[in-house]
Amino acid sequence: xxxxxxxxxxxxxxxxxxxxxxxxxxxxxxxxxxxxxxxxxxxxxxxxxxxxxxxxxxxxxxxxxxxxxxxxxxxxxxxxxxxxxxxxxxxxxxxxxxxxxxxxxxxxxxxxxxxxxxxxxxxxxxxxxxxxxxxxxxxxxxxxxxxxxxxxxxxxxxxxxxxxxxxxxxxxxxxxxxxxxxxxxxxxxxxxxxxxxxxxxxxxxxxxxxxx
Amino acid sequence: xxxxxxxxxxxxxxxxxxxxxxxxxxxxxxxxxxxxxxxxxxxxxxxxxxxxxxxxxxxxxxxxxxxxxxxxxxxxxxxxxxxxxxxxxxxxxxxxxxxxxxxxxxxxxxxxxxxxxxxxxxxxxxxxxxxxxxxxxxxxxxxxxxxxxxxxxxxxxxxxxxxxxxxxxxxxxxxxxxxxxxxxxxxxxxxxxxxxxxxxxxxxxxxxxxxx
Amino acid sequence: xxxxxxxxxxxxxxxxxxxxxxxxxxxxxxxxxxxxxxxxxxxxxxxxxxxxxxxxxxxxxxxxxxxxxxxxxxxxxxxxxxxxxxxxxxxxxxxxxxxxxxxxxxxxxxxxxxxxxxxxxxxxxxxxxxxxxxxxxxxxxxxxxxxxxxxxxxxxxxxxxxxxxxxxxxxxxxxxxxxxxxxxxxxxxxxxxxxxxxxxxxxxxxxxxxxx
Amino acid sequence: xxxxxxxxxxxxxxxxxxxxxxxxxxxxxxxxxxxxxxxxxxxxxxxxxxxxxxxxxxxxxxxxxxxxxxxxxxxxxxxxxxxxxxxxxxxxxxxxxxxxxxxxxxxxxxxxxxxxxxxxxxxxxxxxxxxxxxxxxxxxxxxxxxxxxxxxxxxxxxxxxxxxxxxxxxxxxxxxxxxxxxxxxxxxxxxxxxxxxxxxxxxxxxxxxxxx
DNA sequence: TATGAATGAGAATTCATTCAT
DNA sequence: GATGAATGAATTCTCATTCAT
Numbered sequence: 033x034x035x036x037x038x039x040x041x042x043x044x045x046x047x048x049x050x051x052x053x054x055x056x057x058x059x060x061x062x063x064x065x066x067x068x069x070x071x072x073x074x075x076x077x078x079x080x081x082x083x084x085x086x087x088x089x090x091x092x093x094x095x096x097x098x099x100x101x102x103x104x105x106x107x108x109x110x111x112x113x114x115x116x117x118x119x120x121x122x123x124x125x126x127x128x129x130x131x132x133x134x135x136x137x138x139x140x141x142x143x144x145x146x147x148x149x150x151x152x153x154x155x156x157x158x159x160x161x162x163x164x165x166x167x168x169x170x171x172x173x174x175x176x177x178x179x180x181x182x183x184x185x186x187x188x189x190x191x192x193x194x195x196x197x198x199x200x201x202x203x204x205x206x207x208x209x210x211x212x213x214x215x216x217x218x219x220x221x222x223x224x225x226x227x228x229x230x231x232x233x234x235x236x237x238x239x240x241x242x243x244x
Numbered sequence: 245x246x247x248x249x250x251x252x253x254x255x256x257x258x259x260x261x262x263x264x265x266x267x268x269x270x271x272x273x274x275x276x277x278x279x280x281x282x283x284x285x286x287x288x289x290x291x292x293x294x295x296x297x298x299x300x301x302x303x304x305x306x307x308x309x310x311x312x313x314x315x316x317x318x319x320x321x322x323x324x325x326x327x328x329x330x331x332x333x334x335x336x337x338x339x340x341x342x343x344x345x346x347x348x349x350x351x352x353x354x355x356x357x358x359x360x361x362x363x364x365x366x367x368x369x370x371x372x373x374x375x376x377x378x379x380x381x382x383x384x385x386x387x388x389x390x391x392x393x394x395x396x397x398x399x400x401x402x403x404x405x406x407x408x409x410x411x412x413x414x415x416x417x418x419x420x421x422x423x424x425x426x427x428x429x430x431x432x433x434x435x436x437x438x439x440x441x442x443x444x445x446x447x448x449x450x451x452x453x454x455x456x
Numbered sequence: 457x458x459x460x461x462x463x464x465x466x467x468x469x470x471x472x473x474x475x476x477x478x479x480x481x482x483x484x485x486x487x488x489x490x491x492x493x494x495x496x497x498x499x500x501x502x503x504x505x506x507x508x509x510x511x512x513x514x515x516x517x518x519x520x521x522x523x524x525x526x527x528x529x530x531x532x533x534x535x536x537x538x539x540x541x542x543x544x545x546x547x548x549x550x551x552x553x554x555x556x557x558x559x560x561x562x563x564x565x566x567x568x569x570x571x572x573x574x575x576x577x578x579x580x581x582x583x584x585x586x587x588x589x590x591x592x593x594x595x596x597x598x599x600x601x602x603x604x605x606x607x608x609x610x611x612x613x614x615x616x617x618x619x620x621x622x623x624x625x626x627x628x629x630x631x632x633x634x635x636x637x638x639x640x641x642x643x644x645x646x647x648x649x650x651x652x653x654x655x656x657x658x659x660x661x662x663x664x665x666x667x668x
Numbered sequence: 669x670x671x672x673x674x675x676x677x678x679x680x681x682x683x684x685x686x687x688x689x690x691x692x693x694x695x696x697x698x699x700x701x702x703x704x705x706x707x708x709x710x711x712x713x714x715x716x717x718x719x720x721x722x723x724x725x726x727x728x729x730x731x732x733x734x735x736x737x738x739x740x741x742x743x744x745x746x747x748x749x750x751x752x753x754x755x756x757x758x759x760x761x762x763x764x765x766x767x768x769x770x771x772x773x774x775x776x777x778x779x780x781x782x783x784x785x786x787x788x789x790x791x792x793x794x795x796x797x798x799x800x801x802x803x804x805x806x807x808x809x810x811x812x813x814x815x816x817x818x819x820x821x822x823x824x825x826x827x828x829x830x831x832x833x834x835x836x837x838x839x840x841x842x843x844x845x846x847x848x849x850x851x852x853x854x855x856x857x858x859x860x861x862x863x864x865x866x867x868x869x870x871x872x873x874x875x876x877x878x879x880x
Numbered sequence: 881t882a883t884g885a886a887t888g889a890g891a892a893t894t895c896a897t898t899c900a901t
Numbered sequence: 902g903a904t905g906a907a908t909g910a911a912t913t914c915t916c917a918t919t920c921a922t
Contacts, residue, residue: 033882048263049261049263049264049347050264051260051261051263051264052261052262052263052264054915054916054917055916055917055918056915056916056917064883065883065884066917066918067882067883067884067885067918067919068882068883070917070919071881071882071883075917075918076916076917076918128347130406130409131343131346131347131405132347133408133409134343134405134406134407134409135261135340135343135344135347137408138408138411138412141408141409141412142412147412148412150413151413152413178414179430182402182403182410182427183399183430183434185402185406186398186399186401186403187395187398187399189398189406190394190397190398190401190402191394191398193343193346193405194342194346194397194401195346196345196346196348196349196350196353197342197345197346197350197353198394199350200350200353200354200359201362201363201364202390215394218391218395221438222434222438225437225438226433226434226437226438266890266891266892267891267892267893268890268891268892277908277909278891278892278893279893279894279907279908279909279910280907282892282893282894283906283907283908287892287893288892288893457903472687473685473687473688473771474688475684475685475687475688476685476686476687476688478894478895478896479895479896479897480894480895480896488904489905490896490897491897491898491903491904491905491906492903492904494896494897494898495902495903495904499896499897500895500896500897552771554830554833555767555770555771555829556771557832557833558767558829558830558831558832558833559685559764559767559768559771560832561832562832562833562835562836565832565833565836566836571836574837575837576837602838603854606826606827606834606851607823607854607858609826609830610822610823610825610826610827611819611822611823613822613826613830614818614821614822614825614826615818615822617767617770617829618766618770618821618825619770620769620770620772620773620774620777621766621769621770621774621777622818623774624774624777624778624783624784625786625788626814639818642815642819645862646819646858646862649861649862650857650858650861650862669886690911690912690913691913691914692911692913701887701888702912702913702914703886703887703888703889703914703915704886704887706913706914706915707886707887711913711914712913712914
């Protein structure tokens with residue numbers, strides 16, 4: 033039953049946000065009653081946190097499943113961008129959940145010991161690709177894995193999250209083909225152009241974590 | 245009084261989202277009573293829509309205030325990226341409002357005749373910069389203004405909107421200097437690298453609206 | 457404008473009752489604003505009373521317009537029953553208004569000097585028919601005009617007012633022909649059978665008004 | 669507690685109608701709080717419907733309790749008219765509730781599966797009396813049970829429902845004895861005169877439901 | 881391990897009416 | 902004679918949560 037409740041809660045919170053999410057809709061969709069939700073998860077906040085943790089686990093898993101090809105770093109990077117993009121495209125509920133959590137200023141993630149323990153597998157995979165590409169003289173050297181990851185994520189995430197207001201502004205439906213495919217091509221080019229333009233090594237540590 | 249209500253509503257919806265926003269908190273902050281809010285705006289939905297329209301007006305105004313320097317397209321593009329970034333940085337409530345509206349799948353924007361009429365001044369300014377840069381052989385030719393705009397927005401918006409979950413992942417505070425400044429530099433480089441890498445002209449029309 | 461307001465108020469109160477009637481719907485239907493309604497009629501209660509008075513005036517007028525044929529009392533009585541029935545059928549809003557007033561225990565009629573002054577023209581016309589019929593030996597003698605009037609009204613009014621619950625009970629639509637026509641025939645027969653059955657003169661004064 | 673709420677709701681709706689009925693008055697009279705009313709009945713509409721259903725159940729029960737005396741059809745009919753009349757007289761809240769429902773065009777009855785299933789026991793009892801009376805040559809043959817029932821109901825119901833406006837018109841209090849008793853005598857006579865006046869059999873099926 | 885019954889505290893919205901010119 | 906602006910007091914209904922077994 034916990035699984036059913038979590039699945040229903042994921043749908044509900046993803047669709048309506050945290051404040052907009054209704055406990056009774058979750059219990060109804062899970063074919064149970066409100067009471068059970070409190071029995072298993074304590075309260076709405078903790079239920080949301082559990083949903084978030086589950087979503088993160090899946091995302092981490094998806095990142096781990098991604099296999100990097102160090103023999104062809106450019107193609108590897110293409111595939112990484114595409115992998116990331118398709119993950120968002122196929123899991124809009126994850127994207128919306130992350131939006132919701134950010135609207136709440138990370139209130140739930142901050143209290144989740146489990147999520148704090150996580151590290152992003154993709155960072156290591158990007159680092160490996162960068163090293164391979166730099167060794168072959170294909171990628172610039174003054175680049176950090178985190179910056180690359182954030183760039184890839186930004187291009188994909190923003191398109192997904194802001195599609196409604198952007199569609200209204202531009203007067204087109206951004207989710208209608210061939211636009212999403214074009215955007216992946218565009219994003220891939222942006223990332224590769226960025227990586228393939230060697231310049232003088234920049235000082236400093238970029239966005240990387242403090243040694244603390 | 246309508247102004248006071250709108251200002252209070254902007255703060256409330258921006259902070260708590262639409263569902264989480266409370267009518268009575270708005271009226272209290274506006275030094276009036278709930279009733280007036282219904283007198284002027286009809287209901288919570290229409291109030292939100294009006295807040296959104298006002299926010300858009302301001303954003304459009306900020307875009308119009310941005311002066312493009314066609315003599316130095318590279319510097320112009322740098323300034324455009326910075327302008328956009330600083331607008332988000334200085335108006336986090338606008339960013340959150342747009343997020344909220346997207347979480348609601350553009351429900352309010354869709355019913356706003358006023359917003360539908362808007363066009364983004366920045367698109368024309370980017371187009372002008374592109375033309376100037378292309379004429380001087382500085383920018384590639386197979387690029388569309390909308391793609392550039394979305395790229396600039398994506399880099400800035402994503403960093404702002406996802407800062408809480410990203411900060412938790414990365415174990416650092418993304419809003420603590422020098423990280424925001426570094427990100428602007430990074431974004432500027434990404435955009436310029438993209439623009440300065442001429443390739444074969446791509447077929448198709450990118451993300452632009454259909455001629456219909 | 458008073459006429460427009462009254463017409464709109466008649467429709468509104470007739471449709472929704474007094475409590476269900478909305479001041480703003482009346483003003484909107486009258487193409488004016490709430491304020492005007494208070495300007496002309498003081499408050500909702502007085503507006504209702506005025507509507508009621510107007511409806512009574514029309515009913516009295518209709519009764520006065522009915523011409524009795526003393527030469528053929530049976531036919532005259534037939535026509536009187538039919539006249540009454542058709543008046544209800546053609547003025548359902550009057551019927552509903554009277555219902556509403558009775559649900560309110562005659563609260564408004566009691567404060568209407570104008571209505572208290574009214575007498576029902578139909579009573580005199582019935583009395584004339586009775587006299588003519590009795591003189592010809594067609595009608596019984598132990599009958600009072602008021603009882604006849606109430607009987608005629610009861611048969612017509614009840615059918616109209618209770619048509620929804622009756623239709624649900626009986627599983628048919630009572631307002632669908634030939635049922636209304638049948639009911640008129642039935643009512644006519646009931647009244648004539650009653651009048652045409654001479655018995656011993658009954659003592660007492662029936663339902664007539666006390667000499668006070 | 670559901671019983672207490674229903675009893676209070678019956679009083680409230682009967683007294684003030686549906687729109688005029690106040691949820692908080694009901695809960696106060698039932699010695700509980702508004703919330704419970706929604707817990708048990710969902711909303712005001714459903715509460716009203718339940719009250720109506722209960723009232724119908726009681727009316728059906730009262731009709732079933734009425735025992736018909738086939739040995740003396742005329743006396744049986746007298747008793748039936750009196751039974752019906754006294755039921756209205758003793759249950760004015762039922763009468764008012766039915767009025768209210770009709771003012772709302774049967775909105776609640778239409779959604780009540782329970783009420784739709786009901787049949788009126790009195791129709792069968794009238795049919796039995798008619799057969800007995802016809803067999804003894806006391807009642808005419810061209811008469812239908814439904815017409816008799818509606819006639820009996822009309823005479824009683826109308827007097828009760830319209831007593832306020834009628835009292836104002838006639839300048840007397842219709843509920844003051846001996847008037848109510850006189851009206852029962854009058855109604856009984858009207859019905860019996862109607863039944864005892866054989867004529868040629870009329871064609872058609874009267875108000876009865878279509879065979880569909 | 882599970883659950884039906886109950887509920888306090890809000891939440892958005894409505895409604896008739898009056899103020900002020 | 903006419904009206905735009907303003908409003909106090911409800912009014913229905915919702916929401917997350919706890920009680921009691």
